[in-house]
Amino acid sequence: MTFSPELEARFEKFLTKYPADRKRSAVIPMLVYAQDETEAITQELIEEVAKRCGVTPLQVEEVVGFYSMLHKKPQGKYHVQICTNISCLLVGGAELWEQATKKTGIGHKQNSADGRISLEEVECIGACSWAPAVQINYDFYHFVTPGQLDKLLDGLAAGKKPEEITEVQKVSC
Amino acid sequence: MRYNPPSPLETPVLSRRFRLPNSQSIDTYLATDGYKGFEKATGMTQDEIIGEVKTSILRGRGGAGFPTGMKWGFVPRTSPKPKYIVVNADESEPGTCKDRLLMEFDPHQLIEGVLIAGLAVGAQQGYIYIRGEFRYLIGVMDKAIDEAYAKGYLGDNILGKGIKFNLATHSGAGAYECGEESALLESFEGKRGNPRIRPPFPAVAGAYQCPTILNNVETFCAVPSIILNGGAWFAGLGTPKNGGTRMFCLSGHVNKPGVYELPMGFNLMRMINEVGGGIRGGKKLKAVVPGGSSCPILKADECDLAMDYDTVAAAKSMLGSGGVVVLDEDTCMVNFALRIMRFYAHESCGWCIPCREGTTWLKKLLTRFHEGQGQRSDIVMIGDLSKNMLGRTFCPLGDAAAMPTIAIVEKFREEFEAHLDGKPCPYENKGSYFSNSGLAA
Numbered sequence: 001m002t003f004s005p006e007l008e009a010r011f012e013k014f015l016t017k018y019p020a021d022r023k024r025s026a027v028i029p030m031l032v033y034a035q036d037e038t039e040a041i042t043q044e045l046i047e048e049v050a051k052r053c054g055v056t057p058l059q060v061e062e063v064v065g066f067y068s069m070l071h072k073k074p075q076g077k078y079h080v081q082i083c084t085n086i087s088c089l090l091v092g093g094a095e096l097w098e099q100a101t102k103k104t105g106i107g108h109k110q111n112s113a114d115g116r117i118s119l120e121e122v123e124c125i126g127a128c129s130w131a132p133a134v135q136i137n138y139d140f141y142h143f144v145t146p147g148q149l150d151k152l153l154d155g156l157a158a159g160k161k162p163e164e165i166t167e168v169q170k171v172s173c
Numbered sequence: 174m175r176y177n178p179p180s181p182l183e184t185p186v187l188s189r190r191f192r193l194p195n196s197q198s199i200d201t202y203l204a205t206d207g208y209k210g211f212e213k214a215t216g217m218t219q220d221e222i223i224g225e226v227k228t229s230i231l232r233g234r235g236g237a238g239f240p241t242g243m244k245w246g247f248v249p250r251t252s253p254k255p256k257y258i259v260v261n262a263d264e265s266e267p268g269t270c271k272d273r274l275l276m277e278f279d280p281h282q283l284i285e286g287v288l289i290a291g292l293a294v295g296a297q298q299g300y301i302y303i304r305g306e307f308r309y310l311i312g313v314m315d316k317a318i319d320e321a322y323a324k325g326y327l328g329d330n331i332l333g334k335g336i337k338f339n340l341a342t343h344s345g346a347g348a349y350e351c352g353e354e355s356a357l358l359e360s361f362e363g364k365r366g367n368p369r370i371r372p373p374f375p376a377v378a379g380a381y382q383c384p385t386i387l388n389n390v391e392t393f394c395a396v397p398s399i400i401l402n403g404g405a406w407f408a409g410l411g412t413p414k415n416g417g418t419r420m421f422c423l424s425g426h427v428n429k430p431g432v433y434e435l436p437m438g439f440n441l442m443r444m445i446n447e448v449g450g451g452i453r454g455g456k457k458l459k460a461v462v463p464g465g466s467s468c469p470i471l472k473a474d475e476c477d478l479a480m481d482y483d484t485v486a487a488a489k490s491m492l493g494s495g496g497v498v499v500l501d502e503d504t505c506m507v508n509f510a511l512r513i514m515r516f517y518a519h520e521s522c523g524w525c526i527p528c529r530e531g532t533t534w535l536k537k538l539l540t541r542f543h544e545g546q547g548q549r550s551d552i553v554m555i556g557d558l559s560k561n562m563l564g565r566t567f568c569p570l571g572d573a574a575a576m577p578t579i580a581i582v583e584k585f586r587e588e589f590e591a592h593l594d595g596k597p598c599p600y601e602n603k604g605s606y607f608s609n610s611g612l613a614a
């Protein structure tokens with residue numbers, strides 16, 4: 001299996017980070033980064049990661065089920081994650097979640113028919129003081145209002161990239 | 174401002190560079206005493222470094238508040254095995270969002286803290302375990318690490334002094350349980366995040382079964398200032414037995430939610446009213462979760478207290494992770510307890526039965542209750558089930574689920590009763606949507 005040059009370079013770095021006889025440490029980081037490119041964790045990917053890290057495919061397989069970010073089913077191009085944990089709950093996180101499911105007609109960990117959007121109700125994403133918080137892929141949105149969520153979902157459904165939805169700014173870094 | 178504006182009541186020590194231009198860059202860092210603590214530490218003995226950290230009365234900021242200097246002292250420095258420094262940057266305790274800022278705005282401070290820990294125990298390798306959802310922070314830290322290598326603060330011959338230390342980031346993949354230190358180490362080694370039997374503790378058998386210092390991000394970030402200005406100076410910022418400042422993450426129903434660095438022992442009511450601008454919409458305070466979702470809740474009349482480990486423990490709660498969640502009078506406590514239990518049921522790693530089964534049952538009971546199908550006997554059952562989990566689980570996650578539930582049932586029993594006999598939730602639609610987006614300018 002071959003990956004993009006960037007991912008190959010990253011993998012090469014991963015394999016030198018850990019002691020030579022401890023390459024198993026690279027399994028989880030490799031899976032997290034690779035699934036963004038392969039869209040999901042496939043059997044082929046499991047075997048490839050196993051080979052590169054010098055472990056058995058079963059040893060890779062067993063971690064896949066444990067971690068919430070690792071997924072065997074492709075997500076939408078834009079994975080919209082809405083936090084409803086305590087700090088977000090108190091300031092409208094649950095209402096945002098309900099709004100998103102109603103508007104898109106899709107539920108928790110489901111994808112829209114065109115594959116552009118998937119939704120996930122997530123646990124605390126570390127943005128509690130700037131709640132309610134939403135993450136789209138890896139980008140954070142803080143203090144999200146119902147109006148902003150509407151704009152984001154409408155824009156994504158209409159084929160825009162999040163950065164083209166200029167009314168709503170992600171947290172820049 | 175990308176986050177919240179500062180408060181004039183803050184004592185910025187760890188956060189003092191947050192608002193400088195290019196605060197992430199090594200040039201900014203070096204221009205503001207950066208790596209000076211490390212340079213000073215290179216002239217100290219290991220005992221002197223650990224002694225200074227002990228004097229500072231720095232206590233672990235990850236949740237348990239264990240004295241950091243003492244923890245470092247447990248590392249068998251003469252062991253022939255390699256030693257490791259591991260940073261817990263898994264930040265996922267609901268209500269907590271400070272490690273993110275410490276890494277985003279001052280990544281070199283964390284690197285310097287890790288370097289000093291390395292000197293203290295003779296470690297030559299460190300890893301920063303960052304929760305996978307913080308992908309952008311892995312980029313920030315990697316860039317800072319590259320800069321530190323380029324300027325000779327990391328590598329095989331640091332500052333030409335023959336000191337060797339290598340540092341790398343490591344991505345998690347979404348699992349609250351991996352914030353627990355032994356589960357983190359399992360996960361780091363490429364396995365499922367199930368915790369280990371302790372003892373041995375990580376200080377003796379941590380990463381790859383080698384002696385390991387494992388601390389929270391904020392704990393490491395305090396170390397450069399402690400070495401540079403002295404442990405006594407740091408201790409003096411706080412209260413007896415509680416050195417320094419703390420990054421408090423104020424959230425919920427306050428007018429000015431935000432992360433604020435305040436001295437240890439800062440009064441909780443002042444934090445809510447003066448730092449946080451009081452309860453939004455002029456409502457009354459109902460309760461506060463003082464240190465992340467696993468800490469027993471405090472009723473409004475219990476909130477006039479000093480926020481340090483000992484005072485909050487005396488009030489039968491915990492200072493925890495620094496997540497201060499403020500609830501107004503219109504918050505439904507049954508719903509709140511349910512949301513907390515849903516979280517723990519979801520995050521239970523399933524390794525031991527009291528936690529796996531207990532959280533699942535409690536979630537079912539609380540769901541039923543909130544939907545108006547609860548029975549009077551369920552109130553007792555919720556308390557009993559929780560108490561049966563206490564102390565009977567393999568790792569503290571079981572306790573973390575039980576403790577807040579017990580406190581909510583005991584302190585807000587009347588709200589559970591108000592949900593009985595098919596009555597609708599009395600708070601439904603009261604906690605109407607309110608956005609804090611006005612602050613997001």
Ligand SMILES: Cc1cc2nc3c(=O)[nH]c(=O)nc-3n(C[C@H](O)[C@H](O)[C@H](O)COP(=O)(O)O)c2cc1C
Nearest residue numbers: 233234235261263264265352353354388389392569
């Ligand atoms: C379920 C569970 C989750 C935890 N999550 C975190 C976390 O996200 N970050 C953290 O620093 N400590 C977390 N801890 C505490 C760690 O086990 C450990 O005590 C801490 O990292 C030690 O560092 P300190 O002494 O600097 O606090 C968690 C503990 C438990 C039981």
Ligand code: SF4
Nearest residue numbers: 522524525528566568
């Ligand atoms: S207490 Fe819960 S999280 Fe901890 S080992 Fe048991 S099942 Fe896993």
Ligand code: FES
Nearest residue numbers: 083088124127128
């Ligand atoms: S509770 Fe939503 S980000 Fe922490």
